[in-house]
Amino acid sequence: MKPGDVAEEDVVIPAGPTDLAPGPILMDLRAMNIPTKIQGGKVAIAETVTLLKKGERASAQITDLLRALNIKPLKVGFKVTGAIDESGLFYSPEVLSVTKEDILRLLGEAHMRSLNLAIELGEINRHTLAPMVQRAAVxxxxxxxxxNWVSDLTIPLLMRKAVQLAKLLEEKIGA
Structure with a gap:
């Protein structure tokens, strides 16, 4: 981190021993309200302190202290600007970026497609049995x-069908 850089996340100095020998660094730490003590001839941070909050700019004093404590508060990564496949087709960053929500949605869709395929193939398991029985019943x-098969299940349906046909016939003959 350099002076003027903006903290991408909170920069925290954890409590515990450091490799720093007592000396001028103690005054720098106290000037920044960082509680210290001496342990085993070395400077120790007495309690965890948030040195920079997310979005704040680092001063030269803060960056010097971070360097002395060997704290590197930078995110390391890369930004994808595109990709080209074997055939020369270019993929933009928008196509290549995938969010957690995208992954969950795609997994859900893949699950449904595989379930439907298993049902179509007649694969019986604990996931396909209920839908297959429902489909067979329908x-x-x-x-x-x-x-026009008469049974306990079809009587109400056949009656409704008969009423609908009677109404249709009534409309046709104008009675």
């Missing part, structure tokens, strides 16, 4: 209705 009722 198809059985539809076939029963088409054949």
């Amino acid at each position: 198809r059985a009722i539809a076939l029963s209705m088409k054949l």
Whole structure:
């Protein structure tokens, strides 16, 4: 971190021993309200202190202290500006960036597609059994209705169908 850099996250100095020998550094630490003590001939930070809050600019004094304490508050990473596949097709950063929500959504979609495929293939397991039984029941009722098959399940449906057909017939003949 250099003077003038903006902290991307809170910069924290943890409590505990340092490799620093007592000397002028103690005055710098006290000037920044960082409680210290001497342990085993070395400077120790007495309690954890937030030196910079996210969004604050680092002063020269702060960057010197961070360097002395060997604290490097930078995020290391890379920014994807694009990619080219074997055929020369270019992919923009928007296409390549994937969020956690995207991954969860895609996993959900993949799960549904694999479940539907398993049902279509007739693979019976704890995930496909209930939908397969429901599908078979719906198809059985539809076939029963088409054949006008009378059963406890089809009587109300056949009655509703008869009423609808009677109304349609009444409209056609104008009675």
